[in-house]
Amino acid sequence: MATSRDGLAARALRYLESKKNLAGSACGVVGVGLALTGLAGASWPFVIAGLYGAGALIAPPERVPVPDFDPSEQLGVLRGDFERLREYLAEVELPPAAGGKLTELLELYGRLLDPGWVADVLAGEPESVHVLSRAVRTDVPESVDTYNRARWWSRLQPGTVPPERHLERQLSVLFDEAERVTAGLHEVEARRQQTHTTYLEERERS
Template identity: 60%
Template sequence: MESRKNIAGSACGLVGLVLTFAGVAGAHRPVVVAGLYGAGALIAPPERPALPDFPDPSAQLDEVRDDFEKLRGYLTDVELSAAAATRLRGLTDLLAALLDRGWAAELLTHDPEGVHVLSRIVRRDLPETVDGFVRTRWWTRMAPGSESPELHLERQLGLLTEDAERLAAGLREAEARRQESHTRYLEERGGTV
């Protein structure tokens, strides 16, 4: 009853009734009313399905923040060498700064790729890196003489830190471009500095 096709058909059918009462339709009035209804139904735009309701980037960031807090709890229980612990602390500090609710979060809400990078590091890469280390370290104790799992852990943490630093550099560049753009705007408006 509420479809666009029915509404358009009914409006055209009413025009047919008006034509019938005006005497224009003559003896063919039922055909005119039905034909106008059908024509209206055919020319009406089709119904569009509703767009899916995806969470906005700020809601996605909130979920990543929650997952990061869970991850931090997990990381406090893992025994690491001093060098690996230092690298891990540097990475988690950088991730905490990127996930902070300040200006970085505002920039990330306009950067879905950045949200994806953070999500990938927090939800998959960092937990897998640390879990792989814990598992391999246990096996290394059972069969000594193989390559130290600490070396792989430190390399992996270094690579993840580089990913996070690239993201931070991209956000910093975006903010610098915004500032430069505002300076140009003010200069073009007539106010020179």
């Protein structure tokens, strides 16, 4: 009960300090002036209340501050999930071709996520972080898990498309995606270098 009262008191205090209350109060003061001069007549309480309400309505809404997310913390969480993925994959038996492709993919993910300047560039590209997060947390484990389940069914229905072929195709798509992320980060650095070159050349001419 005390917590509920504290919450109500805090909300009341926030409203008293809000732009809506300040604007309404300013308009209400005008209403008080009209009442004191007799211009509001006998309906002065309604005039004051109406002016307060009008002021509160026209006041701009309070801006709620946007949460300050730390990109480096997001990458830290993703690194932890990546390690869990690697532990899971270490227990899974895969055919040689798919296993080799998966090893290449994990090495590329590892190079992108290793702490350092590459990860710093990655942290500044939310779309790239999203792509890697989706791959680590959903795409790779789903590909491996569906392969394991499909492999069991293929024993009951010989002659169907081998499940390892689907797995190889999926891992190839994910590897191409990771390479596009890498190329995009390289482009970011190239633009940064070009921008600095342009700045230095313009400074020299000025």
